[in-house]
Amino acid sequence: MVPPSQKAFPVSWDQFHRDARALAWRIHSEGPFEAIVCITRGGLVPAAIVARELEIRLIESVCIASYHDYKNQGELVVLKGIDEKIKALGDGTGKGVLVVDDLVDTGKTARIVREMLPNAHFATVYAKPQGRPMVDTFVTEVSQDTWIYFPWDMGLTFQPPIREGVAG
Template sequence: MENPEQPKAFPVSWDQFHRDARALAWRLSGQGEWQAIVCITRGGLVPAAIVARELGIRMIETVCIASYHDYENQGSLQVIKPVDPKVVGLDGGQGAGVLVIDDLVDTGKTARVVREMLPKAHFATIYAKPMGRPMVDTFVTEVSQDTWIYFPWDMGWQFQPPLAKTTAG
């Protein structure tokens, strides 16, 4: 039986993440003429690079927001670097024509801050959790709120214990 306090582990390999990022690009390919990508650092850097390549977007900007301070608990948000005003002003302003990319929307707090900066932007993530899902326009996979996604850049090669604490021998 699962421990209700223990989050579900969802490890993602580099191959799987690349496939999911390309799937996101495929979903976005017919939805607009994107003038720029704004990736939310740091998690949005890798999917933004893949989406930019697939969609032929050359203008890539970052917005730097710190929220996961200890890799377990989401702390208060801190905007380290806002979006360049030139990008905000594209295509009539307020982020119109801008594609915002992140790896994951969890509670939606980070997405809400970026939406305030770019209210007309299209927000896309690889993964979405139910609390943050309303903040995202396009995503690839929804996971439960109690799932912890282990991204490939956060992992090394090591033993992974089985889901069940004991196995029948």
């Protein structure tokens, strides 16, 4: 359930696929990219779609946990860093590497990855205002108080009309 102070933005599989393909289209001219680094877990799905669209075969992950209870962003924990072979590509600072995530929210996770690969191209499907300066390319901006419900987090359930959730 979304707290009253937040807006809900449910995203279907079809919409997410379209948005991830739009991301690939936007970053196509920014390459060529030798590798993709996806930020898990949210970056796994868009990275797969972008990798297919841009024909990138070398895919790595960096595992950073920040949402420990699905509602509140907590302390960031790097569970798995980026392989040294990926860091060594190009000029050794991320040039030629594409970093992909589903969302940039506050920018805290993106900042950690930027420290690891300062010259990588950072792309997200969705961006919120606080985190937007940390990414080079995104598809859709949503307000900071919007909670995005990704398709892998949802099941098929009834959604009450918007009017019912508005305080009057």
